[in-house]
Amino acid sequence: MAKPLKGITLVSDTRVAFDLPADIVVDGISGNVVTRLSEEVFTDWKDPRVSGPGVRWEMDWTQHNMMQLAHCQTVGQSYRYYPDMRVLSRAITDYPFPGRFRPYHHQSRIVNLLTTNPRAYCFAGMGTGKTAAAIWSAEYLRQLGLVKKILVVCPKTILYAAWHNDLCDLLPNGLHDVRILDGSRDARLKRLQSGGVYHVTNYEGVCMLTQELHDQQYDLIIVDESTAYKTYTTKRWKALRAVVRDEAWMWALTGTPCPQGPEDAYGQARLLTPWTAPRTVSLWRDQTMITISKFIRRPKADWHDKVHAILQPAIRISKEEAALNLPPKVSSFRDVPLSKGQADALALLKKDYQVRFNNGELAVTAANAAVLFVKMQQIFTGAVYADAERNTDTATVGEKVLAVLDNKAREEALVDVIRETQANVEEEAMHAGGSPVAGKTLVFVPFRHAAARIAQVLTAEGITHEVINGDTPGAKRGEILRQFQTLPEPQVIVAIPNAFSHGVTATAASTIVWYGAPTRTEVYLQANNRIDRPGQTQHMNIIHLCSGGMEQRYYDNLINNENNQEQVLALFSEFIV
Secondary structure, three states: OOEEOEEEEEOOOOEEEEEOOOOEEEOOOOOOHHHHHHHHHOOOOOOOOEOOOOOEEEEEOOHHHHHHHHOEEEOOOOOEEEOOHHHHOOOOOOOOOOOOOOOOHHHHHHHHHHHOOOEEEEOOOOOOOHHHHHHHHHHHHHHOOOOOOEEEEEOHHHHHHHHHHHHHHHOOOHHHHEEEEOOOHHHHHHHHOOOOOEEEEEHHHHHHOHHHHHHOOOOEEEEEOHHHHOOOOOHHHHHHHHHOOOOOEEEEEOOOOOOOOOHHHHHHHHHHOHHHOOOOHHHHHHHHEEEOOOOOEEEOOOHHHHHHHHOOOEEOOOOOOOOOOOOOEEEEEEEOOOOHHHHHHHHHHHHHHHHHHHOOOOOOOHHHHHHHHHHHHHHHHOEEEOOOOOOHHHOOOOOOEEEEOOOHHHHHHHHHHHHHHHHHHHHHHHHHOOOOOOOEEEEEOOOHHHHHHHHHHHHHOOOOEEEEOOOOOHHHHHHHHHHHHHOOOOOEEEEOHHHOOOOOOOOOEEEEEEOOOOOOHHHHHHHHOOOOOOOOOOOEEEEEEEOOHHHHHHHHHHHOOOOOHHHHHHHHHHHHO
16 A cells, blocks of 8 residues: 655755654665665665664655655555655646646656656546646656557547647647547557557447457556546456556546445546455445345545545645636526426326325335436437437437427527526627637537537527537537637537536536436536636626426535435435335
8 A cells, every 4th residue: 555755844945754663675766776775866775675763764856766765665564655745735846848838837746746657547537638747757768668569548528629739739749649549449459559659549349349459558547537436346447457458557537536425436446456455345435325124325524534444545736726726616406397298207106106106016226216217307308309318418219219308498598508608708899809719609418409409599599509428429529619719600509418527628608508407416517617617707607407306406416516425316216106
């Protein structure tokens, strides 16, 4: 397990002093580390392998020296020592940041942690520049010869929009060193075999090319949005684990490490730092959860401390800490009446579930509550589908429409919000000189049919728009986003949440409209942060279209980041009973 060095103090602006434990052995990142450290760093070194007890060591604060310390290990033990965060919070002075951008101070802190820890977590808030910090860190290790080949695993939505663009901007050789592994298996394999230093693929790509990626023998693997690996029993998790060498560097990046509760931490810890995690998930549940019934568990009061302990070493930086000075963001609700067809469909749905519940056929569990939620969202957004049991966040629902419902009120409310956003920007521009690329809107909708219907409505209203769903190719997504960010049109992007919720910057928009709710807290939080990022100059609005109190209470849980299983089950129990 990771363990900090004790008693670190700043001797001067450039030197630190600390107590090196008696059981420490200098090991690891090169064959002559022991000799080099004993001769160049530790001037009073008595034993070439083991320090003497109670010896106070002093050394220059440089990235190189801190990396040496990060690889110290104790005799006969598996845990590493890492520098204290009080020291790591200092901006390093000997790091040559490549590319045309300079880092913020908080990005330097991230680089400090990553480059001194072969396994580490970065939980900096969304929009704080984790991607750039990870690239700078990787490139620094490459310049030192510590890593030669790097794999980046990220959501499909940001293959081009984030990683491809940032790598090209920040690397000395730019595109020459980068290979984006997307498309068919054959296309991915061809790019993989074409060389390159940085290979970037999505989660599904790792499953497609598990053996081929394993054979690459990557020295460093960066996992962006690591909550995708929160469950260690999935095919996705097992595929990535098969690619990772025990001796490889590995970093996890996410702004939402545990969006649904403590169980989300276990798979991530098992993947990156298995020595910090309990042996089984059952032990982890016993440590962090109180069992209420077979299907209901409640987090213990100290679960945050337990999660903090297993996801180490880590750095967490909020937007406020990063001092990004973004404009204010306001969240609000807009009531939308149900049509007669929607009200009738909802009544039939409730009656069906009540009958099944009273007959003993149904108990409110996480599984059937999820099915009920999807069916309700279908009614709220204007259509009923043949397959209601598929997750609304996957962008794959809605191929078989059973019935189209009158949803004119919600459609009109959406158009009103878009018009209001445009008018507000025009008014501000008259007084302060606004940008022609401003006052735009993101619309998040859970179903393809609903997205297609919204597109028809916007066309009829003369509002320029683009639609992004799970089938939109990465290159096309990147082009849509480029136009949205740099040109007056399109004015609106209509997106399935999971297809647009990670790593995308859409600061030309000042308003987000939730046409229908997502099923996961993580997706909700990530999607809202597409506009709340550096570069945003407009006041921001998050508007939720709601038909009834239950839909609003569900959003309340999401807003408060309290979408725990127990609370969701209570909502649907209320609906049925």
